[in-house]
Amino acid sequence: SQQGEEDPQALSIQEGENATMNCSYKTSINNLQWYRQNSGRGLVHLILIRSNEREKHSGRLRVTLDTSKKSSSLLITASRAADTASYFCATYNQGGKLIFGQGTELSVKP
């Protein structure tokens, strides 16, 4: 079973709007990571947030982590067509394996 589950599965917005994706996970974590994948290519690491952090920023990205609710969100502000991609959250399960969710497919229309 997946350790992380993203919501929504698909999201379509206009350029300039904000995009929010959510991730829920099952077990306690040391960190949670977000990755982006463009059309069947390799994943790109976006941001890592540790369990003792509540919020982290990187450029137009903002990630929050709520360990009490076992959830995280990724906010992309002022989205661009180039942000069109699949976004995955990933956490380590108790066996030490980095497990990915099914991803959110983001489409940003110009």
Next chain:
Amino acid sequence: KAGVTQTPRYLIKTRGQQVTLSCSPISGHRSVSWYQQTPGQGLQFLFEYFSETQRNKGNFPGRFSGRQFSNSRSEMNVSTLELGDSALYLCASSLTPGSLPGSDGYTFGSGTRLTVV
């Protein structure tokens, strides 16, 4: 600095054959992980290697095997290929095993697209 290099990029094999995929991690990275990605199952963990030792293995049949060399390069092998093995195989590297406290995220290669016919 060079990223994670996976070869070949594309591969077409026939059922029953075997295949070897190669991954060269970022210089200095000693941990390599492999994933299989399919539309139906998503990203599935295959193996993790660190300093030539397999640290973790996913729920795949014994036809899937891997190894890591002293220069941290890694290979994975799939024997007796089945149609269902058609997938994008991704390799990722990190300085140390990612599950250790204080580690950073993985750097992924562009993947090897395997098609079994």
